[in-house]
Amino acid sequence: MYKLAIHTSFAAAHCLINYQGDCENLHGHNWKVEVTVTARELDKAGLGIDFKILKQETNAILRTLDHKYLNELTPFREISPSSENISRFLYEELSKRLNDGNVKVESITVWESDNAAATYYE
Ligand SMILES: Nc1nc2c(c(=O)[nH]1)N=C([C@H](O)[C@H](O)COP(=O)(O)OP(=O)(O)OP(=O)(O)O)CN2
Numbered sequence: 001m002y003k004l005a006i007h008t009s010f011a012a013a014h015c016l017i018n019y020q021g022d023c024e025n026l027h028g029h030n031w032k033v034e035v036t037v038t039a040r041e042l043d044k045a046g047l048g049i050d051f052k053i054l055k056q057e058t059n060a061i062l063r064t065l066d067h068k069y070l071n072e073l074t075p076f077r078e079i080s081p082s083s084e085n086i087s088r089f090l091y092e093e094l095s096k097r098l099n100d101g102n103v104k105v106e107s108i109t110v111w112e113s114d115n116a117a118a119t120y121y122e
Pocket residue numbers: 016023027081082083084112113116118
């Protein structure tokens with residue numbers, strides 16, 4: 001089994017729902033995103049999955065969040081756009097795009113600052 005990872009990022013505004021404190025107010029982050037996937041087998045080029053494809057598919061999802069007010073987007077109308085919920089959203093959306101008999105999304109970690117991150121995995 002192989003484990004691969006890529007890093008990417010997006011910027012967005014949000015406010016936490018049902019939260020008492022500064023973060024209930026509108027503010028923004030430059031989120032860093034780490035995607036890890038597992039691959040059972042390698043292709044003829046020796047790749048589990050091309051990093052380019054991993055980045056393309058991840059960034060296609062991130063474009064729906066980038067420079068947006070997350071609370072106004074469908075996935076976060078009912079649930080708070082916390083780093084935890086963002087990581088779960090990305091995990092589910094990327095899994096739909098990438099999971100097959102060989103490749104499986106393992107985890108998504110989103111860093112909202114240099115020292116605070118949330119990871120979703122099953
Ligand atoms: N478990 C989580 N806790 C918090 C989340 C989250 O997504 N998951 N998010 C926030 C807020 O988004 C907030 O912007 C973060 O604020 P804070 O932790 O105060 O970070 P700062 O860098 O502004 O503050 P320092 O304490 O000075 O580092 C809050 N919690």
